[in-house]
Amino acid sequence: MRHVNLLLAATLAAGLSAGTAQARDDAEIRLGIDLPYEPFMYRQADGELTGFEIELGEAVCDYLDATCVWVEQDWDGIIPGLLARNYDGIMSSMAITEERARQVLFSDPYYTTPSAWFSLRDREIDIEDRDSLEGLVVGVQRATLQDNYVSELYGDLVEIRRYTSGDDVLADLRAERLDLTFLDAPVAESSMELDAEDTRFQRVSDFIKEPEHIFGQGVGVAFRQRDRELAERFNEALAALKEDGTYDAIMARYFNYDIKL
Amino acid sequence: MQDITLWFQDLLAGNLIFTPQTLGYYWEGLVTTTQLVFLSLVIGLVMAVPLAIGRSSGRRWISLPIYAYTYVFRGTPLLIQLYIIYYGVVFFDGIQETFLWPMLREAFYPALIAFTLNTAAYTTEIFRGAIKATAKGEIEAARAYGMSQGLMMRRIILPSAFRRALPAYGNEVIFMLHASAIASVVTLMDLTGAARFVYARFYAPFEAFLFVAAIYLCLTFAILYLFRWLEKRLLAHLKPA
Numbered sequence: 031m032r033h034v035n036l037l038l039a040a041t042l043a044a045g046l047s048a049g050t051a052q053a054r055d056d057a058e059i060r061l062g063i064d065l066p067y068e069p070f071m072y073r074q075a076d077g078e079l080t081g082f083e084i085e086l087g088e089a090v091c092d093y094l095d096a097t098c099v100w101v102e103q104d105w106d107g108i109i110p111g112l113l114a115r116n117y118d119g120i121m122s123s124m125a126i127t128e129e130r131a132r133q134v135l136f137s138d139p140y141y142t143t144p145s146a147w148f149s150l151r152d153r154e155i156d157i158e159d160r161d162s163l164e165g166l167v168v169g170v171q172r173a174t175l176q177d178n179y180v181s182e183l184y185g186d187l188v189e190i191r192r193y194t195s196g197d198d199v200l201a202d203l204r205a206e207r208l209d210l211t212f213l214d215a216p217v218a219e220s221s222m223e224l225d226a227e228d229t230r231f232q233r234v235s236d237f238i239k240e241p242e243h244i245f246g247q248g249v250g251v252a253f254r255q256r257d258r259e260l261a262e263r264f265n266e267a268l269a270a271l272k273e274d275g276t277y278d279a280i281m282a283r284y285f286n287y288d289i290k291l
Numbered sequence: 292m293q294d295i296t297l298w299f300q301d302l303l304a305g306n307l308i309f310t311p312q313t314l315g316y317y318w319e320g321l322v323t324t325t326q327l328v329f330l331s332l333v334i335g336l337v338m339a340v341p342l343a344i345g346r347s348s349g350r351r352w353i354s355l356p357i358y359a360y361t362y363v364f365r366g367t368p369l370l371i372q373l374y375i376i377y378y379g380v381v382f383f384d385g386i387q388e389t390f391l392w393p394m395l396r397e398a399f400y401p402a403l404i405a406f407t408l409n410t411a412a413y414t415t416e417i418f419r420g421a422i423k424a425t426a427k428g429e430i431e432a433a434r435a436y437g438m439s440q441g442l443m444m445r446r447i448i449l450p451s452a453f454r455r456a457l458p459a460y461g462n463e464v465i466f467m468l469h470a471s472a473i474a475s476v477v478t479l480m481d482l483t484g485a486a487r488f489v490y491a492r493f494y495a496p497f498e499a500f501l502f503v504a505a506i507y508l509c510l511t512f513a514i515l516y517l518f519r520w521l522e523k524r525l526l527a528h529l530k531p532a
Contacts, residue, residue: 106490133494207381
């Protein structure tokens with residue numbers, strides 16, 4: 031573990047002294063992720079990691095002549111894990127917010143997605159009618175923007191249950207322990223298989239991206255504050271990939287709508 | 292009253308993490324943890340007495356099933372038991388239509404069931420050990436008086452077994468309090484759940500968890516002193532003169 035960090039520090043130092051030189055051929059960049067988060071990152075049936083962010087991350091690493099090493103970490107410990115040097119960056123659909131930016135250094139945003147309300151298919155729910163929501167049980171993933179949104183705007187109206195993983199939210203929605211859930215829309219639509227005929231779930235609201243003080247300005251890669259140089263290299267790589275069509279090609283494989291920023 | 296509110300606001304002034312709101316979460320957590328631990332211990336204790344008597348019975352068709360029960364619940368992690376009872380039950384088809392669902396639907400009751408079954412298993416074994424350790428002379432004397440098995444159990448064996456079991460049972464109570472920290476994995480807002488919430492909201496693991504650790508410490512001290520007092524009273528006759 032330690033020698034990898036030393037290696038990285040050494041290559042960074044070399045990069046600094048050599049100015050613009052890109053002499054970091056066999057460097058590893060370790061990125062923290064919280065699985066599964068379909069379609070951004072998940073394991074295929076054979077155990078292989080895949081998803082939009084995994085592919086984009088690999089493309090960034092390729093561009094930087096480095097190797098991506100993906101480190102799994104539960105969401106609620108993902109920032110402390112970065113600060114504890116378990117990995118060098120977080121590329122795990124982390125939205126850029128003011129609170130987080132006090133702890134970590136964000137790259138430029140690389141995508142943005144809306145959130146939405148979901149329920150079981152046979153339920154009739156009118157999100158617009160606040161009074162009708164009173165007393166309903168809402169599941170969210172702990173410490174996500176969606177958690178903040180529901181806590182702030184619906185905190186005294188509904189009963190909020192906070193889960194460690196998105197899977198558990200779906201399990202309890204399916205079990206009828208939850209009436210509603212508020213989740214990142216692409217992730218929910220993918221893991222709920224909303225396109226399928228026999229899905230048990232439905233979306234019960236429009237896509238929600240406001241207010242900005244909760245949803246931030248999009249998703250960025252998070253680094254330790256001091257790793258400014260690494261963040262700048264990522265920005266450079268992301269800009270190049272957005273420019274040369276690589277980004278669009280990866281996006282087209284996972285989404286039929288635009289999430290580019 | 293106003294003085295207290297002012298003093299309180301003064302105390303918290305400028306503190307980003309320990310606001311009245313987060314302290315409210317901790318308070319809620321304290322209430323939930325206390326309820327959960329207290330109820331499971333009381334129910335577990337009531338279950339454990341007949342189970343321990345059965346477990347020390349010479350009839351194998353009584354003692355063996357009880358042994359199987361304590362073996363399973365002491366042999367598997369409490370976390371796994373909780374997962375099975377919380378997430379497992381929903382895989383029984385039609386469970387939502389049964390009269391059990393209003394209870395199983397909440398996070399509290401599955402946690403209570405898991406904790407109760409777990410502590411009952413441990414307490415059964417503690418009591419069984421104490422029953423087994425009853426001095427032979429006492430039993431022989433009881434028989435010589437012509438006591439029936441039931442009367443002997445009630446008057447001689449159980450009272451002395453409870454006293455012998457007291458120190459070990461005090462430990463079990465403390466273990467149970469600490470084990471209850473896993474309740475938050477099934478979304479229960481217990482003390483640890485409150486700490487996890489504060490931690491996740493402010494990314495401040497030290498403050499959130501040190502504060503909750505201090506609360507657990509206070510609770511543990513309270514339990515320790517209660518049992519020390521009980522031991523002093525109930526085991527006084529065992530002290531050297």
